[in-house]
Amino acid sequence: MAASDMCPTKPEPTLSFTQGLIVGQISVVLLIAAFIKFFIFGDPPSPEVTASIRATERRSRTLAHKHSLLTLRTDNPRQTQPTLNKKKSSILRNPPSLTIGSLLNKTYYNVDSHQPESLDWFNVLIAQAVAQFRSDAQHDDAILTSLTKALNGTSRPEFLDEIKVTELTLGEDFPILSNCRIIPVDEDGLSMEAGPGAGQRFNPNSSRATREGARLQARMDVDLSDMITLALETKLLLNYPKRLTAVLPVALAVSVVRFSGTLCISFIPSNPSQSTPTMMAFNFLDDYRLDLSIRSLVGSRSRLQDVPKIAQLIEARLHKWFDDRCVEPRFQEIALPSMWPRKKNTRGGDDGLDSNMASISKGKGREVARDLREEARKEVQSETIGIRTERSPEPGSLRYRRRSRLNSAGQMSMPGGLPGMTMDMPH
DSSP states (O other): OOHHHHSOOOOOOOOOHHHHHHHHHHHHHHHHHHHIIIIISSOOOOHHHHHHHHHHHHHHHHHHHHHHHHHHHHHSOOOOOOOOOOOOOSSSOOOOOOOHHHHHHHTTOOTTTOOOBOOHHHHHHHHHHHHHHHHHHHHSSHHHHHHHHHHTSTTOOTTBOOOEEEEEEOOSOOOEEEEEEEEEEOTTSOBTTSSTTTTSOOOTTSHHHHSTTOEEEEEEEEEEEEEEEEEEEEEEEEOSSSTTSEEEEEEEEEEEEEEEEEEEEEEEOOBGGGTBOOEEEEEEOTTOEEEEEEEEEEOSSSOEESOHHHHHHHHHHHHHHHHHHHBTTOOEEEEOOOOSOOGGGOOSGGGHHHHHHHTSOHHHHHHHHHHHHHHHHHHHHHHHHHHHHHHSOOTTSHHHHHHHHHHHTTEEEOTTOOTTOEEEOOO
16 A cells, blocks of 8 residues: 555645635725725716716607607507587687698798897896795795705605705896797697708698697797705614614705706697696707706715715706606696686776785785784773773772762762763752
């Protein structure tokens, strides 16, 4: 038997428990360091690159939506829905049907040659409305209360503590609207000059222009350069393995520096058969620009200031919130009130005093009513005290001594009579 067969083989060297623990700790530290370096303190892409990426995504989404609408129209032609046959009045004359072409002809507007309008007069009206809104917000804390209630609603996640508003700035400048033009659109809000045939002149007598649901849309450029700021404070709560295991204070300040885009406004006619009012629809084209300034402060002792990744996440979230609500193909609708003149809406003239009284706010009206009630109560109390004094004069007063002399002279007060009435006694 060979000597090598008699010698036992040596076991392969293995890491001890201490060495394995050290290697594991070093791996965790390296992972945390890499996460902090590339995720938190990594250089964000330039604003131009970020804006270009967002614009490309929005444009592709809009084109896909338009393509799907055109495909649906080709596959399933729109059928006219039957309307309810209501008895028409023999007195009210039925006007001829109004189309886009006839409306443009009667208003002397040519969509191909009409010059865009500056809207300077409209900017003055908008500035007055915005200034009044800012003044009302400074008068009371209504907007602050509404914001705090909305931020701390039922949708707040469990890992967030109460959100407090620490700063709210509504800005000082006003939006400027310009370059307003009228664009014919179809029932889905798509321009009639887009797609095949783009660049050609608009034909108001075409089948698309005379189709039911086609309408006119006003497009105008909007530009706002201001500093609108909302600052918040909250705490991140770690509730594992038990509640409030760790608490991390966080402070954020988001400012809108500039907004520019194209605003689209159109009117959707009412439908008497479905009892729907006239609606005003508005949205923005996908080529808008929204510049934000985001500041952050994380921690209590060793604080991290202006973390780039937090700014990216918040900016992406705000852009998504805006895109999902009022960027094409999505739009907002506002129901318009009736435009018929009514007596209750009349102001000025002889009814100026009544209109002023009717226009007093509810809070002011309650204060006036409370003051009137208090004043009436005081008058009633003073009259009651006067009557009591008249009926029962205090002993030692001039009226008491006079009444005593009259009674001693042979006059007697009539029981139950008015104050001062006496009756002569016969001698």
